[in-house]
Amino acid sequence: MGSVFVEISINHSSFRPRQLFVLGNLFDRLLFLELSVLFCLRVERNVSQIVLLSAIILFLFFLSPFWAGRVQATSLQQHTPILIKGDAGFTLTNGVAGGDGSFLNPFVISNLNLTSVGGVAIEIRNTTAYFIIRDVFISHSNYGIMFFNVTNGEVSNSTLYQNSHGLFLLYSNDSIVFDNNFVGNTVQANDTGAVPNYNSWDNGYGGGGNYWSDYLGVDRCSGFNQNQCPDPDGIGDTCYRISGSSVSADCYPLMKPYYPDTTPPFWPTGSRLTAYHVTLTSLTLNWTLASDDTGVVSYRIFEGQILLGNVTANKSSFNVTGLTPATGYSFKIQAGDRADNWGDGPSVSISTPAQRPWYSNPAFWIGNWYFFVIPAVAVAVVVTIVLMSRMRKKRQSITTAYPNES
Known part of the structure; x- marks a missing residue:
């Protein structure tokens, strides 16, 4: 139907x-x-x-x-075709909704509906910044999305429908394509000239690949190698081959259209956020790792409502500097997944110690010992010399007064 x-x-x-x-x-x-x-x-x-x-x-x-x-x-925002040339082209006019192009805060192009009859709906050329294209619907275009000489790109949560070419990667590397729907495109996707690195057309077994309307495989098995049978898991048992010279493939093709992940990461019972190495102006936060059905990708650290920074999922600590002595602070942690779901984690309140008088602080004496030891040694040497000189003069005076007793 x-x-x-x-x-x-x-x-x-x-x-x-x-x-x-x-x-x-x-x-x-x-x-x-x-x-x-x-x-x-x-x-x-x-x-x-x-x-x-x-x-x-x-x-x-x-x-x-x-x-x-x-x-x-609901309706996505209608947008004119996008052409980005170089990292400077990631602008609000070109549909960029946020980000700064870094690994932890990539540029984001999202929530758009595009068509370019006879042209390219989204074309990105000669970029190295990190960026994500997600939640877009592209239809009836000559090319839906085209990358030329691009690295560090991502296309996810999107649908490409009845284009001449769905997604075309030309001389592009280190990009990832997953959780998309490719339906009715004359050429669903093409990956050409990705040398020496390659692009990934799936997000691993846990994350899954894409839905391809022309995929002819079956789903009888499960597991990383799709060899646990019979145990269907919603993923095709054979790879979907991507056209082009790069010989790429989506090895975890979805059997049904992709429905986005809306479940945030969760934290195990007893999870804690702790502060240690607390000084007058700094401390280190450490936390229990969170879990997610598709995998945690990063953590956000807040002081109150202020975002202090992001770290990757393999990190479980963060150094906080620039604090004020004798001041109370509240910190909290969030975990995020690839679908940009964020789950609140544990929190902690801590007060930095007060500034002590210099003379009661061992660190002052340890750090400045030479200011006291060197003068003290000098004084001791001078006193010793003076005492020895006086004793020598006293012996000379005794010898002079009683010459025959010596």
């Missing part, structure tokens, strides 16, 4: 951007069918059948809020 592409959003506690789904339109088609049959029966004046089908339609009508509570229709 085909599929209809719907832009929808899901309500949840975190501030997630709107998502794109590919949904089967069976419900709409059934409703249309019932209305059509009802119209025909009314023409034939079959009262009993009209009543029966009316009841069915009413049932479907009252059922619709149940689904509406889970998926709500």
Whole structure:
């Protein structure tokens, strides 16, 4: 019966951007069918059948809020085709919603609906900055997305529909493509000239790959090597080959259209955020690692509502500097996943010690010992010399007074 592409959003506690789904339109088609049959029966004046089908339609009508509570229709922002040349091209005009191009804070192009008949909907050239294209819907373009000489890119949570070319990577490296829907494109994707490094067309077994409408594989097995059978897991048992000279593949193709991850990372019971090495102006925070169904990718550290910094998922400590003596501080930690879901973690309150008088601080004496030891030694040497000189003079005077006794 085909599929209809719907832009929808899901309500949840975190501030997630709107998502794109590919949904089967069976419900709409059934409703249309019932209305059509009802119209025909009314023409034939079959009262009993009209009543029966009316009841069915009413049932479907009252059922619709149940689904509406889970998926709500919305519209992405319509945008003109985007052309970015070099890192300086990541601007608000070109659809960039945030980020600074660093590994922990990439540029983000999101929540857009684009079409470029005969052209390229999103074209990025000659960049090295980190960036993410997510939650976009691109259709009926010559090229949906094209990278030329690009590194550090990501395309996720997006749908490319009925373009001549869905996603084209040309002489580009170290980019990742996952959790997207490629449907009805003449050439779904192409990866050409990625030397010496390669692009990744999936996010590993735990993260999954993409949905390809022309994938002909089956799902009978599971596991990293898809060899635990029979145990279907929603991932195709064979790789989906990507066109182009780079011989790339999505080795974890999704059997059904991708539905975005909306579950934030969680923290085990008893998780703690602790402060140690507390000085007058600095301290070190250490925390229990969080967990996530698709994997934690980073942590955010806050002092009150102020973001102090981000660290990658393999870090569990953070140095805080620039504090004020005798001052109270509250710190908290958040964990984030690739879908930009953030889960609140433990918190801690701590006060920095007060500044002690210099003479009561061992660190002062230890750090400045030479200011006291050297003068003291000098004084001792001078006193010793003076005493020895006086004793020598005294012996000389005694010898002079009593020469015969010596």
